[in-house]
Amino acid sequence: MKKLFGLILFMGLGVLIILALNNTISFPKFGSVDLSDRVADAYLDNDNVSEVGSANIVTAIVVGYRGFDTLGEVTVLFISALGVAFLFSFKKEKRLDLKFKPNFMLKHGSKLLFGIMLVVSLYIITHGHLTPGGGFPGGAIIASGVLLLYLADDKFRSNIKGFKVLEGVAGSLFVIIGLLGLILATSFLENFIASGTVGQLLSAGIIPIIYVLIGLKVGSEIASVVDNFLTEEESA
């Protein structure tokens, strides 16, 4: 009864929101957005594009125009990784037992696969300013590789301390690059390296550098979260 009642109620809310949006004249109709009166128009402006130097405008926005958001976003991930570690900090811990015997192929194949994934992720991260992708998916792929290792081997335990160091250093470097912008240029996170030619690998100023840092940070954070989820308190 509660389910039906709730469904009607909340679907009603959804319909109401849709109706309200349709009634709003300033709200553009789906599929016919006019960018000319939006900030986004400026991002696609040729002068701005060559100033930032990133062919992928989304990357230009994520790391360039709204780099501060990204710093915050990394921080969110950082703090939730911290929190997960905080909640799972037991006196004695052990690997979660997945209860299946990995065979030889799986054990070693997974390591090979991990290597491939690492390379792929590095490619994605470093080409973030040219092609879709970038630090977040790249970092996540690194983490997925680690996850794969965990799944393939029941005894596998990564070096959490290493992740922590990587996480801390990458994060610090991010902020330090930002501060360098404040010192060398005029404002925080400002680009202080020549942008180069749009479309080339070594272009877009600090964007690739930051994206690499983001990739490392995201990767290590998610990996440590995964690690935390795969440990449990050792029952004595």
Place this chain on the structure above:
Amino acid sequence: MLWFDIISGIVGGLMLILAFLAINSKKLINSVLLLSGLSMLAVVAFVMLKAPDVAITEAVIGSGLVTSLFVFTLLSTRKEAKK
């Protein structure tokens, strides 16, 4: 445009159905897997909406990592539940 609307209608409808099933499924693991499927459909939607960056990220993070975290949580408690 018409094709876009038709396909997006199908994708949207499927997503709604998956979401409803995920919410109402009896078993938690089914619910989590349905969520993963929903996430995959979202990737399709993102691609259709010309957002490749988002699609990649959602594919890796949304449907991959989040699902595995859910599964791990369920796994880690499974044997205790049997007791």
Place this chain on the structure above:
Amino acid sequence: MSAVLLIAIPLLAAFISILFKKYSIYLLFAVTIFNIANVFLATEGIIIIGGFSPPLGISLLVDTYSKIALLLVNALVLVIAALNVKAYPKYGTILLLVVAGLNGLVLTNDLFNFFVFLEISGIAAYLITASNKKPITTFRYLVIGAIGSSLFLLGLIILYSMFGTLNMVDMIKEIALNNNYQELVLPFTLMFIGLGVEAKLLPFNSWVKGILGHSNTFSGPMIASVYASAMGFVLGRFITNLFNFEGMLLTVVLVILVAGIVLSDIMAFASKKSREILLFSSVAQASMIALLFVNGIIIWAVYLIIANALSKTVMFMIINKAQKDVGSDEVKSLQGLFANNLVIGIIFTIATLSVMGLPLLVGFTIKLNFLTELADAGQIWTIAFILIASVVEGIYFVKLLLKLWYPEGNLIKVNYHLSFKLVFAIIALALLTFGVYQAPLDKLDNTVDTVMEVVNNG
């Protein structure tokens, strides 16, 4: 110095601190002290980030209003962390992130950036409340908080699609040009609810009971005073500059807030647990602060935030410490708490009387002044409701005070550390001093008459 350091330095310190876990708390002290100094040195105006001019990039906004907020937040975090350094030493990194998040909330001039900081401080708050050892209540807080921030995000996205900008100052100008309030009701409602969840306005705040009702000397003051005051300032900025409630929306918001005040006080009246009494009182105060902002009484709302933060810090710390030592927060089992702790008792009494708004304390000055301004605005019914609620408030606080002062049966023993007494005494003295000597308040009055000077200037 650039105001961006107020966010960047705590973040840097937080990232570094996980490498040196043991020293994180000292890093926190250094950073908050640095921040407090920085607040005085920071240049006012729009601070550009990333080298892109405002509508393109993210910018920060520094004015007197945000400086007061920053000062209060950083100083309170410093004090609360210092007092809890023995009991809760592990929270250095999280507190650094809290500082960064709340500073960002107060400073940012970009709606989406605001959302990001809302999430940072929100997640930090979940972790702080994890120290309550009540994971269920924290989980509930997390879910409600996530819903709230999602609603906020939905609202701001609708605003973006309507006006094509995320910059707050820009947005305000665009909205003024558009001049059709009808269209803004949906996004503003969503955003107001989103903020209301975090600012614990009444119908959206069911998490408060679980969180503050089981709080300890650390989480209690952190949520009830640090977060409450930061959210109060933020809510003020949104209400006075962006929302500018009109028509039906104004009516509904006023009703929500007035009902929030009255009902929270009544709920406190019905409570038998000391922490519940305090938490309902702070819910009432939060609604009161929002009500003042809605009515455009900025300066007294700011004072109310400050006074409330100070007194709630003291009250929560005293009660939560007693709860920890006694093992119960029922008023009945805390009877006679102050019989052995005279100084603490006097300080608690001063803080309580200030919240109640009794003469000689700063709460009275604030109450009388904002009531006068409400009367100027013709809100006689609001005044009546506030005052009727204050009768209820007075009665439950007096009941609480009398029970805490007069022992029944065995004397309970609670030991307060000297540092507690010292800090609290200073706060109580401040409440007393500003209640009697108001010249400095009047001076501030002239500088904070607008919440966002930049908007008004051009």
Place this chain on the structure above:
Amino acid sequence: MANIEYLLLFLVGSAVISYFLTRLNSFIGSIFTIFATMFVFVSLAAYGFNMNLDTTVSLLPWFSFSQTYLGFFFVIIIAFIYLMVSFFHPYFLDKYPYKNSYNLLFLLSLAGIIGAFYTDHFLQLFFFFEMIIWTTMFLIPQGKSREAAVSYFGFSLTGSVALLIGIFVIYQNVGRFDIQAGLAGISGTTSVFVFVLFMIAALAKLGTFPLHIWLPLAHGNAPHPFSPVLSGALVKLGAFIGILALIKINPIGPVIGAIDLALGQYIIAFIGSLSIVFGTLMAIKEDDAKKLLAYSSMSHGGYILVAFSALNGFAFAGGLYHILAHALASAGAFMAIAAVARATGTTKMKELGGMIHKMPITYLAYLIAIISMAGIPPMGGFISKWLIFQAVIDRGMILIAVAVFFGSVGSFLYVFRPLAALFLGQEFREYKHVKEAPLLMLIPTFIIMGLNIYTGVIPKQIIDFINNIIGENTAFAPVVATTFTVTATYGTLNAGLIALIFGVGVAIAFIIFILMKKSRKVELMDTYTAANFVHDEHLLHYSVDFYAPLERMYEKQSHWMKKFYDALAHKVKEVGKLAKYLFMSNNIGVTLIWILVIIVLLIGVVAL
């Protein structure tokens, strides 16, 4: 130092000093308090009568003061009561749990009172009101009961909140907080509104009929030396607000033709008379002497209300006179009972008896006080009641006149009960070693005794001063008075002559008593009835079940008001629980529903 501001600062300063002195030694601290109070009283008396107090403000910029005859009349009475009571402090303080703060709060509340009557600004009036409330609120629980303090605080706060709302209504209409201008500036519906709010404040402070529950609780359970202040001094704040509402605001309403009186005033007079009747009936059955006197305070509050709502020069004068007379009488009575309570440790009538042998002076003080209270010549209470009767009859307010007479007769019935129970009758064994109160406590006893008689014999100076107040605040004709007489509509009262006759009568009776003294002291158990020995000494005590038939009559009805307020508090609590259930649920779904409701409401109503 005749500057009000300095006086206030002096009081605050000496309050702090007294705290530390009392900490050192409660006796020294109390002596200091006496001197501080005395200093304030003397300064007020020396300069205030001629309106010579300096009202300039230099150190407290927020404040502004002005002096009126009306304010001074109240201030000097209350300051006097404070001074008298402070003599009791050295002997009582040691018993209280927080004796250090006793003197501090006592002096602070005096500062509040002086401020309240001298300010000319509404918000400051409220400031001082609240200050009085919270200082005294912490004094009361030092006595017997904490509930009493909560009840006192609750009703007082209700009153002051009503006052504040009224103040803001005035401010909204007049645009300023000036008391005189504000009261003069409102009219029409607004003035009715303000009148109602102010009257709520007055009724709450005065402890009259619908808002009287706190009175017996607070008076009965307050520390013994504080009860006289409460009853003699603090409730008079209500009378002050009442005057503002009834005389100054005086809203134009429908006029009742037969008695030529506005409906508002008539209602208040009716409430006053209800208060008289209720107070009297409740006092008759009360066993605790202090509670009995508290109910008598309630009925006297009714007299004051009736007097001011009659809108008549004699009644106005009578009301003011009654404020003075009742302050003196009730202070005297409460102080006598405090002295007894100090010696015996109880105020229950059935546990006391025969104190006249041990404490004759206290007995005399009590006797004189209750004579005044009952309105019997030659005490002050007689003159004031006489004036009020004149006015009530003059107005033709039949119903109210009946109540007023009933109260007068009723007070005979109850005031002598404590007299008989406490002081007369047989001695209890356990009080064998009781002694008369110490000299320091007898000083105020004597002074008040003297003043009680003075107010009843020589009304001239008092009436003259009251005439000043009449001239200042009203358009009524002044009351004609000579040294010993007062003249009203239906004749002239020669108080001096009556006192003389009364004095002669007493003297004759006393001589007869001395000459023909044949009484014999009987032990309590030294008696028997119906040939049975008495085993339980308490049962024979003749104040027990004195009005048993009467009591049985309204046993059931007596507590309905209290029940009403208890039920109110209970209802509020239930609303709170309901609200907790509705808003503070553990179920996230409930919050979601609220979010949904508000979005739907706003979008549905506004956006679509």
Place this chain on the structure above:
Amino acid sequence: MIQYAAILLFVLGLYGIFISTNTIKMLVSLNILEIGLNIFIISIGFNYQGIAPILSSVSDTGLIYVDPLPQALVLTAIVIGVGTTALGLAFAKSIYQKYQSFDLNDMEESL
């Protein structure tokens, strides 16, 4: 169409949180809500004629792009969502360790 579906997904997420008492279910619903929100955000920048906002070279002119800003926002929002979900799961797990259940109704003293 997809925009409406997004909003309906959003409210379905709310509905899921409304009806479920199970911590895992709540987090699943929260994720549904976030997916809906993300699609909605992307959809407000969509244009039927638009192409993905990646330039092949600077000289390209006259092309219509979809709004890149919402995409950047969603990128951020997704990661934030993961953070919240991970933390929520961690809390769910610690609730489980304390009460041996994911269902909040099973916990008597849950207050």
